[in-house]
């Protein structure tokens with residue numbers, strides 16, 4: 303489901319006119335739909351109802367406190383990867399005992415903080431880490447709850463930067479070494495073995511690699527249950543969303559979101575995912591953890607930005623916008639495609655090829671190249687779609703550009719959930735020696 307539609311000639315998020323939001327709060331501006339976030343979470347949660355499970359939202363996808371709070375209130379657990387994310391979860395009203403702490407490089411201070419806060423489980427990614435967890439827990443007079451992350455050596459068939467389940471990736475412990483690693487961990491006095499975890503990659507566009515990985519790991523999981531009494535199996539995140547042409551149609555208007563729901567073109571629907579995996583997981587008799595990030599937040603957000611200038615090059619037309627790669631880095635980093643639409647509904651079906659580029663001093667600072675778009679003019683506000691996950695969270699202050707504001711829409715109401723950064727914010731914390 304998505305909640306972005308043209309209404310009276312202007313793109314709306316739920317019941318709120320995005321033109322108005324841009325006018326009121328300025329651009330670049332991230333806008334999220336509460337209804338979409340909640341819908342994705344609750345639908346996934348109910349699709350898994352046949353198995354004991356916990357949806358642990360991958361905090362890294364969109365970690366605004368308001369977003370985390372929406373999910374915490376609905377009973378979500380959280381997949382975290384840093385002490386900072388755990389701090390956010392606690393500030394947002396989340397329960398640390400429903401958090402799993404992933405990541406190949408947990409620092410001593412982060413481990414101590416997580417143990418103090420009663421973390422649900424550490425998903426350990428190496429035997430050296432298990433040893434460190436044991437030592438720190440011992441010093442604190444505690445036991446560290448641990449699951450090992452198994453690297454199943456399955457090809458997720460996604461972009462190489464977001465593929466994590468092959469043996470040449472830095473993630474997890476090799477499938478073959480897992481039995482020995484559990485045996486050694488079980489000997490450690492300050493470790494409680496709680497589960498087993500895997501995550502093969504992100505933005506998967508087919509259920510097949512999930513099925514392949516679960517089938518491959520299932521016998522191992524059964525052994526671990528029998529030998530160590532583990533309680534959960536986390537199958538990670540990775541469900542892909544529609545980025546491209548999801549909303550194209552033959553309607554008179556060149557782009558008509560009302561006529562196409564993103565479900566039709568979603569590479570993996572929630573229902574297809576559950577249908578393929580529940581029968582494989584149910585017989586295990588374990589609690590199944592899921593770690594979706596992009597699925598929950600991706601299509602729930604847009605980045606609004608204004609066209610500053612049009613520049614005709616010798617072979618191209620550039621639309622220069624006020625958002626840059628520092629605000630949304632996915633096109634530059636992963637060649638990620640994001641649909642782009644004018645907020646004012648085009649009245650003609652005519653399009654022209656343009657490059658949508660930002661103001662940052664890098665040639666990689668583009669949002670689209672040779673993209674067929676309706677005629678744009680200076681001052682037009684455009685929406686970069688599917689920017690709710692790995693958007694703001696990956697933003698930087700490069701070129702000393704302040705962070706954009708973030709807005710959460712709920713029906714006909716909108717709430718500022720992060721203020722736009724000021725120039726003073728930009729230099730807060732910097733010191734000139736001797737002054």
Ligand code: LLP
Nearest residue numbers: 360501504505539540541593594595596692
């Ligand atoms: N669990 C673990 C252990 C992960 O490493 C990740 C994502 C997730 C869950 C959530 O995956 P999701 O359901 O969102 O696919 N910045 C990249 C994506 C990086 C994903 C990193 N790990 C992008 O913009 O495409």
